[in-house]
Amino acid sequence: MADPSPPAAATPAIRLRDIVKSFGPVQANRGAELEVAHGEIHALVGENGAGKSTLMRVLAGMYAPNSGHMAVEGRDVTGWTTADAIAAGVGMVHQHFMLVPTLTVAENVMLGSEITRGPVLDRAAAERAVRELSERTGLVVPPRALVSELSVGQAQRVEILKTLYRGAKILVLDEPTAVLSPPEVQELWTVLRALRDQGGTIVLITHKLDEVIDVSETITVMRAGRTVARMPTAGTTPQAIARAMVGRDVALALDAEYTGVSAGQELGAVSAMLEVRDLTVVGAGGQPVVRQATFSIAPGEILGIAGVEGNGQTELIEALAGLREATGSISLGGRDLMPLAVRERGDAGMSHIPEDRHDRALVLDYSVAENLILGQQHRFTSGATLDRRRVYEHASNLIANYDIRPADPALPARALSGGNQQKIVVARELARDFKVLLAAQPTRGVDVGAIEFIHARLREARDEGKAVLLVSADLSEVLALSDRIAVMYGGRIVALLPRSDASPDTLGPYMTGAERAA
Amino acid sequence: MSESDPTMAPVGGDTPTPAAMSAASNRASRRAVIEEAVLPPLVALLLAAVVGDVLILTFGQSPGAVYRLLLDGTWGNAYGFGQVLYKATTLVFTGLAVGLGLRAGLFNIGAESQLAAGGFCAALVGLLLPAGIPALLCLPIYILAAGLGGGMVGAVPGVLKARFGAHEVIVTIMLNFIVLALLNYLTSTRLHVPDTLHTAEIGSGALPRVSDVFSSFQGSAANATILLAVLAMFALNWFLFRTRRGFELRAVGLQPHAAEYAGVSVGSVTWRALAISGAIAGIGGLNYVLGYKHYYEEGFATGAGFLGIAVALVGRSHPIGIGLAALLFATLSQGGLAVNALVPKQMVDVLQAVVILAVATSVPEVRRLLRGARRTGAPGSAGR
Numbered sequence A: 001m002a003d004p005s006p007p008a009a010a011t012p013a014i015r016l017r018d019i020v021k022s023f024g025p026v027q028a029n030r031g032a033e034l035e036v037a038h039g040e041i042h043a044l045v046g047e048n049g050a051g052k053s054t055l056m057r058v059l060a061g062m063y064a065p066n067s068g069h070m071a072v073e074g075r076d077v078t079g080w081t082t083a084d085a086i087a088a089g090v091g092m093v094h095q096h097f098m099l100v101p102t103l104t105v106a107e108n109v110m111l112g113s114e115i116t117r118g119p120v121l122d123r124a125a126a127e128r129a130v131r132e133l134s135e136r137t138g139l140v141v142p143p144r145a146l147v148s149e150l151s152v153g154q155a156q157r158v159e160i161l162k163t164l165y166r167g168a169k170i171l172v173l174d175e176p177t178a179v180l181s182p183p184e185v186q187e188l189w190t191v192l193r194a195l196r197d198q199g200g201t202i203v204l205i206t207h208k209l210d211e212v213i214d215v216s217e218t219i220t221v222m223r224a225g226r227t228v229a230r231m232p233t234a235g236t237t238p239q240a241i242a243r244a245m246v247g248r249d250v251a252l253a254l255d256a257e258y259t260g261v262s263a264g265q266e267l268g269a270v271s272a273m274l275e276v277r278d279l280t281v282v283g284a285g286g287q288p289v290v291r292q293a294t295f296s297i298a299p300g301e302i303l304g305i306a307g308v309e310g311n312g313q314t315e316l317i318e319a320l321a322g323l324r325e326a327t328g329s330i331s332l333g334g335r336d337l338m339p340l341a342v343r344e345r346g347d348a349g350m351s352h353i354p355e356d357r358h359d360r361a362l363v364l365d366y367s368v369a370e371n372l373i374l375g376q377q378h379r380f381t382s383g384a385t386l387d388r389r390r391v392y393e394h395a396s397n398l399i400a401n402y403d404i405r406p407a408d409p410a411l412p413a414r415a416l417s418g419g420n421q422q423k424i425v426v427a428r429e430l431a432r433d434f435k436v437l438l439a440a441q442p443t444r445g446v447d448v449g450a451i452e453f454i455h456a457r458l459r460e461a462r463d464e465g466k467a468v469l470l471v472s473a474d475l476s477e478v479l480a481l482s483d484r485i486a487v488m489y490g491g492r493i494v495a496l497l498p499r500s501d502a503s504p505d506t507l508g509p510y511m512t513g514a515e516r517a518a
Numbered sequence B: 001m002s003e004s005d006p007t008m009a010p011v012g013g014d015t016p017t018p019a020a021m022s023a024a025s026n027r028a029s030r031r032a033v034i035e036e037a038v039l040p041p042l043v044a045l046l047l048a049a050v051v052g053d054v055l056i057l058t059f060g061q062s063p064g065a066v067y068r069l070l071l072d073g074t075w076g077n078a079y080g081f082g083q084v085l086y087k088a089t090t091l092v093f094t095g096l097a098v099g100l101g102l103r104a105g106l107f108n109i110g111a112e113s114q115l116a117a118g119g120f121c122a123a124l125v126g127l128l129l130p131a132g133i134p135a136l137l138c139l140p141i142y143i144l145a146a147g148l149g150g151g152m153v154g155a156v157p158g159v160l161k162a163r164f165g166a167h168e169v170i171v172t173i174m175l176n177f178i179v180l181a182l183l184n185y186l187t188s189t190r191l192h193v194p195d196t197l198h199t200a201e202i203g204s205g206a207l208p209r210v211s212d213v214f215s216s217f218q219g220s221a222a223n224a225t226i227l228l229a230v231l232a233m234f235a236l237n238w239f240l241f242r243t244r245r246g247f248e249l250r251a252v253g254l255q256p257h258a259a260e261y262a263g264v265s266v267g268s269v270t271w272r273a274l275a276i277s278g279a280i281a282g283i284g285g286l287n288y289v290l291g292y293k294h295y296y297e298e299g300f301a302t303g304a305g306f307l308g309i310a311v312a313l314v315g316r317s318h319p320i321g322i323g324l325a326a327l328l329f330a331t332l333s334q335g336g337l338a339v340n341a342l343v344p345k346q347m348v349d350v351l352q353a354v355v356i357l358a359v360a361t362s363v364p365e366v367r368r369l370l371r372g373a374r375r376t377g378a379p380g381s382a383g384r
Helices: A052-059 A082-087 A105-110 A123-137 A152-165 A182-197 A209-215 A238-246 A248-253 A263-269 A313-321 A342-347 A357-361 A388-401 A418-431 A448-463 A475-481 A504-511 B018-058 B063-074 B078-103 B111-128 B135-164 B168-191 B225-242 B244-254 B256-261 B266-283 B304-314 B319-341 B346-362 B364-375
Strands: A014-023 A026-036 A041-045 A067-072 A090-093 A170-174 A201-206 A218-223 A226-232 A274-282 A288-297 A301-306 A327-332 A350-353 A436-440 A467-471 A484-489 A492-498
Touching: A014 A052, A026 A052, A026 A067, A026 A201, A026 A218, A041 A052, A041 A182, A041 A209, A052 A067, A052 A090, A052 A170, A052 A201, A082 A090, A090 A152, A105 A123, A105 A152, A123 A152, A123 A182, A152 A170, A152 A182, A182 A201, A182 A209, A201 A209, A209 A238, A218 A238, A226 A238, A238 A475, A238 A504, A274 A313, A288 A301, A288 A313, A288 A467, A288 A492, A301 A448, A301 A475, A301 A504, A313 A350, A313 A436, A313 A467, A342 A350, A350 A418, A357 A418, A357 B256, A388 A418, A418 A448, A436 A448, A448 A467, A448 A475, A467 A475, A475 A504, A484 A504, A492 A504, B018 B063, B018 B319, B018 B346, B063 B078, B063 B319, B078 B111, B078 B225, B078 B244, B078 B266, B078 B304, B078 B319, B111 B135, B111 B168, B111 B266, B111 B304, B135 B168, B135 B266, B225 B244, B225 B266, B225 B319, B244 B256, B244 B266, B256 B266, B304 B319, B304 B346, B319 B346
Parallel strands: A026 A226, A041 A201, A041 A218, A090 A170, A170 A201, A301 A467, A301 A484, A350 A436, A436 A467
Antiparallel strands: A014 A026, A014 A067, A218 A226, A274 A288, A274 A327, A484 A492
């Protein structure tokens, strides 16, 4: 990097060819490509699990690719280390901040490359450096403030400053706006444009299409570990990007044809099974994360909630399940659920497939049989003890009916594949006596065969007259299963459409907040 | 709500019996569990033996001779064995107390003061009861008193954690100082026999000594509290691995978010677990107060609470393992006296420390707690 003159214009800043990266049996990247020109803002888009973050971690040296070719500034850097990447001016700003909250902004910025005078830290010099960098980039943060006192947006600026301080010329931002308010997002765009104008190259990982259109010059779309499209932003539309992200062939592979004949379609006569009014959830920061959600689901209906992740779906589901404080009203078959705790709501007929399998839905060190009664352990007792015979009977029934492999009730859940772990959860929640099913990301991280199986079970539940609330970040899944579709944006339900009116094209503007109907 | 489960389909005659289905896998997974549970302590022991050899050699002694002396002085004669049993009895209680906490994901460092509070309360009740009541009659009262004494000391950090999120390690450590100081104050100002640090003798509830039955145990303090300890071991084993509450408690310890999802109130499990943990430690105080001296004395079991942490870790928080680990540590501590002629008895402390360090670095609970401590402030982050 001794040569200060910029490389020839034709040499791309980044060129990744045919990158393959697998984690055990999971292939996160299967031939991904990325070419980023000098001095551009490049958007890397795709659905969750498309392999965007993995590809960027490969670029930043955090993962070594299994195969493929990487070049930065025309130099072959395949399989380099994080230290190499930093030295070559590639910096990554992660979704989760890596700052020390008890240190000041300046101290955090110089952490790892401290300015010293003899053995003593030179804080004044660090503060000067931060101020200088702030002026140059527009990333204004008080250098003496403690990081713990900063807002999330400010903390993110510190992350970017830190990366720039280390000499980054290629900046990778992983979902930077996930935690920002709309005005903060605009400020971030200003900063990124300024950096670009100063010769920086920026890769922006995102799945929010409005951002892509707003700020990028070129777009690379990834799907299922592969790069499926590369296009200039000028002249494209969110619809075109969404089509590339979701992909017609994937929709076909998932058997996405909507086959519902729903009792809920002719609502009028049928009274709602689940009725939610003005449900509001306040998040950790004191801001409402679900705002006055109002909807109802009829027996025999699947209501799908589409939307970019982080728009309140998780909180909505958890509030319904009783895992989060909320205001408003929830009634199940006419019964008020608000005063009931988690277990009582379950007993009242609420079944819940949580989105986080490893944190919430399973106790990984418990056996398959034990996990199959989790949440219903009070129904498998004789006296104070758990009735092991009934627990195992229950387990062997469900293992057979749901084809959980290996078919071994004594194995710890940890030992099973993701798909089979999810089958445990689905089996447990569908086998209980329920009227309403909350299904959050029911097929996340699950292989295609298991996806089809789980979809079939959800349709069966619907056909048996259950009310199903489906939340999925995968739009094709929502479209394939739902009888009606709601869109959440910024904690609100911004649209509620019958299935026949819903398509990626019609839902897109609601998902990006461009339109509101509700 | 009825306890019967309407979703349970009757098992048809043609389905393979669950017992047959799980027998083979039970065997395989049990072997894995045993390997995971037993190997680290064994490796730790081996490591301690190696370090011990080196130490003994530096003192110019032969390891064989020293170990033989250690065994002769402990398991080799009735008196030594009795002393091992006596020491192990207290350690079983403090070990079970710490182990129960660990199963619920809590690190109870307060067994030391909970043990003292239990002994104190038992003695206090003993001083109030009329003399001469038969032991069997007043034993339940003593157990209740000791359990309440330790349980109250344990409940304080539990409630503070459940209500305000105060870390139980800090609170239990601090409570050790407060409670021990308070007990010393009460003893030395109100209850002591002049010129001593102990209370007057209590007139009831003295438990029979082992030497009452086997005269060769003459002089050793081993007493019927051993039976209580064994009972506690099996009761806790049953509670943890057979009951619904135990199922829920362990779920809280392993994955609090999953436990919450399963309808368990993490807060109430937390305070109850610490209260019961304290109660178990407190009952351990009977070993001294009813089984040995028949009075409360300042510092009657100094160190037994802290050693209980080591016992629980080496015993892998498993009640049976804790029983074995208690025997091990009791043997080492009694053996220290036996080998004093050849090597300084502190050598045995070094061996204990090596065992603790080796096991502590390999025990999952400790690793999880360390990980948890590092991650504090980032709740809800999914594992890996």
